[in-house]
Amino acid sequence: MSDSFEVYAYCRLCPRNCAVNRFSAAGYCGETGAMRIAWSGLHFGEEPPVSAVDGSGTVFFSGCNLGCVYCQNRQISRPQAPGTVFTVDEAAALFLRLQAAGAENINLVTGTPHLPSVIAALRQAKSDGLSVPVVWNCSGYETIEAVDALNEVIDIYLPDMKTADAANSRRYLRVPDYPETAAAAIDRMCRAKPPVTVPLFNDRLGFEHPLMKQGVIIRHLALPGETADSLKVMHIYETRWRPLGALFSLITDYLPSSDLTAPLDRRLTASEADSLRRIFSEREWDDCFFQEPETDADDWRPDFTRKEPFPAGFSRRIL
Numbered sequence: 001m002s003d004s005f006e007v008y009a010y011c012r013l014c015p016r017n018c019a020v021n022r023f024s025a026a027g028y029c030g031e032t033g034a035m036r037i038a039w040s041g042l043h044f045g046e047e048p049p050v051s052a053v054d055g056s057g058t059v060f061f062s063g064c065n066l067g068c069v070y071c072q073n074r075q076i077s078r079p080q081a082p083g084t085v086f087t088v089d090e091a092a093a094l095f096l097r098l099q100a101a102g103a104e105n106i107n108l109v110t111g112t113p114h115l116p117s118v119i120a121a122l123r124q125a126k127s128d129g130l131s132v133p134v135v136w137n138c139s140g141y142e143t144i145e146a147v148d149a150l151n152e153v154i155d156i157y158l159p160d161m162k163t164a165d166a167a168n169s170r171r172y173l174r175v176p177d178y179p180e181t182a183a184a185a186i187d188r189m190c191r192a193k194p195p196v197t198v199p200l201f202n203d204r205l206g207f208e209h210p211l212m213k214q215g216v217i218i219r220h221l222a223l224p225g226e227t228a229d230s231l232k233v234m235h236i237y238e239t240r241w242r243p244l245g246a247l248f249s250l251i252t253d254y255l256p257s258s259d260l261t262a263p264l265d266r267r268l269t270a271s272e273a274d275s276l277r278r279i280f281s282e283r284e285w286d287d288c289f290f291q292e293p294e295t296d297a298d299d300w301r302p303d304f305t306r307k308e309p310f311p312a313g314f315s316r317r318i319l
């Protein structure tokens with residue numbers, strides 16, 4: 001039962017299946033049974049139907065059950081990452097504060113290691129007046145049981161589909177089974193949450209978008225030297241999840257960390273980005289999202305040592 005606190009005693013909340021007692025130790029995710037939050041506030045840089053006009057009420061949880069070697073949020077995802085312990089009551093109150101600050105939704109980032117606590121906090125917040133949609137923003141490495149438990153309290157799924165290649169799964173994510181495990185979880189999400197949108201709004205740049213109330217957006221961060229893998233992911237989306245109404249978000253602004261080796265030690269070349277842009281355009285997925293490479297190398301990467309981790313104007317902290 002993924003929504004019961006008893007699972008912390010023999011944790012198999014995610015496909016890592018650590019089977020550790022998290023009341024006395026941490027698992028692969030680096031987290032004990034204490035729910036920890038690294039940052040919370042309004043975030044304006046998600047896909048437009050999620051951030052919309054007033055921003056997404058985003059809660060970054062500490063730790064991560066996947067641990068990609070190229071993680072762009074490594075300051076808060078690694079074991080011993082910073083974070084503040086929240087009780088269920090305190091987390092429910094935080095969700096309500098975000099709603100009161102104008103959040104279009106509550107956007108829970110990498111909450112998988114804390115799943116029973118998060119579900120309990122959402123149940124309480126909803127009974128106390130939380131009415132905006134709730135977004136589960138995750139790596140995609142989820143069990144079917146976790147998705148089934150989340151369906152009660154989640155409206156929008158924002159999973160990654162990081163790779164469709166078993167060798168890349170082992171090399172970059174340190175798990176042998178990411179492609180089939182994430183695909184099965186995303187199948188479940190798509191079937192549980194068909195798209196529901198409300199009429200168009202104009203974003204901060206003046207473009208029109210539907211505001212998402214329910215649905216699935218599948219993200220894929222294209223990696224340098226791995227265009228073939230990205231094309232496999234796009235093919236799976238087109239044949240398996242687009243017919244179910246899910247949207248796709250292709251991100252090409254990968255930035256390497258200094259400790260990485262080839263091919264992850266560089267950004268995408270112009271040729272790689274152009275190739276992906278052309279293939280994406282040919283699909284005519286006009287309701288989907290293509291995030292262009294940035295020209296300023298370090299401009300967008302979050303720095304969680306700062307009060308506002310994101311570039312100017314992209315976030316507003318709320319505790």
Ligand code: SF4
Pocket residue numbers: 011012013014015016017018019020022026027028029030031064065112113114
């Ligand atoms: S949530 Fe953490 S401890 Fe539990 S199975 Fe996953 S990685 Fe292991």
